[in-house]
Amino acid sequence: MTWLVQARLINEPFGDPGLFVDFLFGRRALMFDLGDLAPLSPRELGRVSHVFVSHAHMDHFAGFDRLLRLCLHRPGPLHLAGPVGFADRVAAKLAAYTWNLMDAGSTDFVLVVDEFDGRIVRRCRFAAREAFARREAARPDLPAGCLLAEDQFVIEGTVLDHGTPCLGFALQERRQVNVRKDALGALALPVGPWLNAAKAAMRRGDPDATMFEVEPGRAVSLAMLAETALRVAPGQRIAYLVDLADTAENVARAVRLAEGAHRLFIEAAFAEADAAIAAARRHLTAGRAGEIARRAGARRVVPFHFSPRYLDRPELLVAEVEAAFGKGGADAVSAAGSPGCRGRGR
Numbered sequence: 001m002t003w004l005v006q007a008r009l010i011n012e013p014f015g016d017p018g019l020f021v022d023f024l025f026g027r028r029a030l031m032f033d034l035g036d037l038a039p040l041s042p043r044e045l046g047r048v049s050h051v052f053v054s055h056a057h058m059d060h061f062a063g064f065d066r067l068l069r070l071c072l073h074r075p076g077p078l079h080l081a082g083p084v085g086f087a088d089r090v091a092a093k094l095a096a097y098t099w100n101l102m103d104a105g106s107t108d109f110v111l112v113v114d115e116f117d118g119r120i121v122r123r124c125r126f127a128a129r130e131a132f133a134r135r136e137a138a139r140p141d142l143p144a145g146c147l148l149a150e151d152q153f154v155i156e157g158t159v160l161d162h163g164t165p166c167l168g169f170a171l172q173e174r175r176q177v178n179v180r181k182d183a184l185g186a187l188a189l190p191v192g193p194w195l196n197a198a199k200a201a202m203r204r205g206d207p208d209a210t211m212f213e214v215e216p217g218r219a220v221s222l223a224m225l226a227e228t229a230l231r232v233a234p235g236q237r238i239a240y241l242v243d244l245a246d247t248a249e250n251v252a253r254a255v256r257l258a259e260g261a262h263r264l265f266i267e268a269a270f271a272e273a274d275a276a277i278a279a280a281r282r283h284l285t286a287g288r289a290g291e292i293a294r295r296a297g298a299r300r301v302v303p304f305h306f307s308p309r310y311l312d313r314p315e316l317l318v319a320e321v322e323a324a325f326g327k328g329g330a331d332a333v334s335a336a337g338s339p340g341c342r343g344r345g346r
């Protein structure tokens with residue numbers, strides 16, 4: 001199975017949290033969170049089209065300046081999304097600089113900033129040609145829980161409580177549809193534009209009775225094609241959960257978002273023995289992170305965002321995630337780059 005994207009943590013588990021989501025085809029990438037971006041090259045950052053920011057604590061947002069600096073002279077939009085109030089944060093960042101040399105002759109670079117509160121509730125645009133003056137813009141028409149919908153994937157979000165609203169994200173690839181050429185031949189189905197339309201309908205999950213005219217006077221149903229000429233495979237799901245207090249509501253939302261994830265990247269900030277500190281800081285313990293992964297039916301879990309108090313014993317956090325996750329043990333838990341767990345990640 002070739003997935004549409006590959007995701008990797010930007011920093012080691014004690015560094016700033018963030019996920020770089022790289023597309024295998026085409027020069028494009030996405031990011032979840034915007035902390036320390038030092039490990040990413042200008043070339044990698046240059047292909048970022050969308051950044052989804054969980055919340056504006058510094059470790060999740062301090063990388064904004066570097067990304068802006070690199071994208072400033074790139075034509076086209078850079079999309080950012082964050083919780084309610086996020087457009088004010090971006091405006092405040094932009095207000096820190098002098099833009100007197102930006103005018104109508106500047107590169108047509110635009111920041112498009114969405115605020116998400118269960119659905120997108122506000123969109124603002126900041127254009128380089130207007131020295132980044134804020135403009136309210138029409139909100140995209142997306143269903144609840146959706147931050148971005150494209151032909152090949154969607155980005156889903158949920159609002160979590162971290163003492164401040166904090167967003168969790170999931171990338172869901174749409175169903176992959178492949179054509180069985182042998183079946184086309186056996187049924188004497190001619191190749192033509194109808195085939196792309198049928199593949200798109202299958203990806204969207206259109207009704208079985210949907211008909212396609214394969215040649216004049218001959219139509220076939222989507223159900224018939226699904227049984228014969230088209231092979232469908234589920235797309236990859238990648239979930240990203242950071243900075244959530246250990247409350248019943250948060251855990252329920254986190255489990256829903258991570259349901260069936262092929263890979264779940266989840267904070268495991270504190271050990272069970274320090275649960276009181278985790279509660280005061282509104283973070284998860286490693287055990288609760290493992291439990292969320294288990295209840296969500298995640299295939300693999302990648303714990304990260306470790307508190308520096310465990311710098312000399314990161315294996316403790318990984319072991320607690322494993323114990324609560326229960327399934328597959330070390331094979332299914334990877335903490336790439338963590339000194340105690342090197343070699344476990346795949």
Ligand SMILES: [Zn+2]
Nearest residue numbers: 055057162243
């Ligand atoms: Zn935070």
Ligand SMILES: [Zn+2]
Nearest residue numbers: 057059060243
């Ligand atoms: Zn954090």
